[in-house]
Amino acid sequence: MGPVDEQLMLSYARGDARAFEALYARHKGALYRFVLRSTKTAGEAEELAQEIWMRVIGARGSYEPRAKFTTWLFSIAHNRLVDHWRAKGLALVSLDDGGDDDPPPEPAAGPEAEPERALEAAQVARRLAAAIAALPLAQREAFLLHQEGGLSAAEIARATGTNEEAAKSRVRYAMKKLREAIGDE
Amino acid sequence: MSEPNDRLERAYRSLAREEPPAALDARVLAAAHRAVARPSAARRWGVPVSLAALLVLAVGVTLEMQHEQPGIETSAPSERPSAPAEAAPAPPAQPMTQPAPQAQSMAKPAPQAQPIAKPGAQARSSPARPLEAKRASPAIREEALQAEAPAANEAPAVRELPRPFAAETAPAQPQENTTHTDRLQPAPAPAAPPPSASASTLAVPRAEQRLAAPTANVAKRSAAAGASADSSAVPMDPAVELERIAKLRAAGRDAEADRALEEFRKRYPGYRIDDAMWQRVKPR
Numbered sequence: 013m014g015p016v017d018e019q020l021m022l023s024y025a026r027g028d029a030r031a032f033e034a035l036y037a038r039h040k041g042a043l044y045r046f047v048l049r050s051t052k053t054a055g056e057a058e059e060l061a062q063e064i065w066m067r068v069i070g071a072r073g074s075y076e077p078r079a080k081f082t083t084w085l086f087s088i089a090h091n092r093l094v095d096h097w098r099a100k101g102l103a104l105v106s107l108d109d110g111g112d113d114d115p116p117p118e119p120a121a122g123p124e125a126e127p128e129r130a131l132e133a134a135q136v137a138r139r140l141a142a143a144i145a146a147l148p149l150a151q152r153e154a155f156l157l158h159q160e161g162g163l164s165a166a167e168i169a170r171a172t173g174t175n176e177e178a179a180k181s182r183v184r185y186a187m188k189k190l191r192e193a194i195g196d197e
Numbered sequence: 198m199s200e201p202n203d204r205l206e207r208a209y210r211s212l213a214r215e216e217p218p219a220a221l222d223a224r225v226l227a228a229a230h231r232a233v234a235r236p237s238a239a240r241r242w243g244v245p246v247s248l249a250a251l252l253v254l255a256v257g258v259t260l261e262m263q264h265e266q267p268g269i270e271t272s273a274p275s276e277r278p279s280a281p282a283e284a285a286p287a288p289p290a291q292p293m294t295q296p297a298p299q300a301q302s303m304a305k306p307a308p309q310a311q312p313i314a315k316p317g318a319q320a321r322s323s324p325a326r327p328l329e330a331k332r333a334s335p336a337i338r339e340e341a342l343q344a345e346a347p348a349a350n351e352a353p354a355v356r357e358l359p360r361p362f363a364a365e366t367a368p369a370q371p372q373e374n375t376t377h378t379d380r381l382q383p384a385p386a387p388a389a390p391p392p393s394a395s396a397s398t399l400a401v402p403r404a405e406q407r408l409a410a411p412t413a414n415v416a417k418r419s420a421a422a423g424a425s426a427d428s429s430a431v432p433m434d435p436a437v438e439l440e441r442i443a444k445l446r447a448a449g450r451d452a453e454a455d456r457a458l459e460e461f462r463k464r465y466p467g468y469r470i471d472d473a474m475w476q477r478v479k480p481r
Contacts, residue, residue: 140209
């Protein structure tokens with residue numbers, strides 16, 4: 013295991029471009045998927061991912077390892093996504109307990125409809141993707157931060173500027189809906 | 198978040214693991230390299246550029262100094278031949294106070310290049326010589342009185358020296374305002390001509406070095422600018438003036454010639470009188 017993320021970022025801030033290469037290789041996929049599943053289109057995701065990484069590069073001089081690098085990275089991503097949603101007239105208004113009013117995810121098909129396991133797995137994946145896309149923004153973001161960024165509830169709260177309980181609640185609601193979508197209840 | 202979500206997590210992991218396109222990777226990494234390459238380039242060129250700027254500044258200042266005071270660097274060798282001419286007023290007094298070899302060594306050009314302290318030391322070490330002069334015969338005293346005239350004539354050149362150096366040679370100045378009898382009194386130590394002569398002969402070239410350039414520059418500037426006030430103050434041709442003094446000498450009008458020579462020294466403190474002309478105009 014190489015240097016931790018925070019050391020790599022500090023090395024990059026001192027001018028070591030190779031440190032950034034290592035850092036980028038570690039987190040580029042997670043960040044890209046986080047953005048892709050938040051925006052739904054590859055074009056937007058690519059543009060936003062690039063802007064987020066540019067912000068990371070630009071902020072290297074002021075970087076201080078007061079938190080995990082991934083928390084810092086995904087907080088930048090969160091802020092950029094908020095701007096993106098605002099530009100689209102959307103707002104991060106998903107309430108922690110607002111799941112009941114959200115449109116239900118695509119209903120899961122009965123397991124008996126697809127006899128083959130591979131086909132069933134593919135269907136589950138499709139349903140899950142659709143359910144993720146249907147999640148309220150805040151819940152989806154919290155879920156993706158948990159899954160892609162590996163952030164805890166406290167780290168999600170820090171990255172998204174909310175409190176830990178709210179972050180925990182968002183993740184809980186998101187998982188409940190997704191489980192329902194894939195028939196795992 | 199601690200609830201068991203095995204099936205959900207397996208399902209999520211089964212989703213496509215999208216990766217950013219290679220073009221995005223290239224853009225981001227290029228930007229990352231550029232961001233840290235700029236400061237390093239600045240550091241790499243910072244020192245050479247600073248040194249070059251310093252060099253240019255130093256050369257510029259040196260050239261400016263040469264322009265303002267060309268005598269410092271260029272006049273020293275050319276001033277050496279003038280030493281005999283400048284030291285020439287001393288010989289009438291030297292037989293009284295100094296042996297001939299010492300006088301010759303005084304007249305050599307080399308001592309002019311010696312440090313400033315040396316003339317000062319000579320001036321300070323000379324107080325014993327006036328006493329010698331007073332012990333000498335009346336005839337010699339008379340010669341000494343005559344010899345003081347050139348020494349006094351050269352005093353103005355010394356007076357124009359910069360203050361620290363003029364202070365060392367200052368004892369020569371009171372001679373102008375004292376009578377002959379006063380000069381023969383024991384108290385004013387620098388009354389003897391040789392010390393003042395040696396001090397002035399050694400001092401004048403340095404005064405020339407410092408004063409020649411500004412004088413020349415002023416003349417150039419005034420000529421260029423057409424400043425009538427300065428140009429009108431410029432005296433007649435030195436050669437013509439010397440010729441006039443030589444004629445006075447030839448006519449036996451030594452007093453007038455002495456005054457004219459004194460005036461000439463004041464006007465042209467840095468002017469070199471060639472040996473042939475000096476033989477014709479020197480005080481007798």
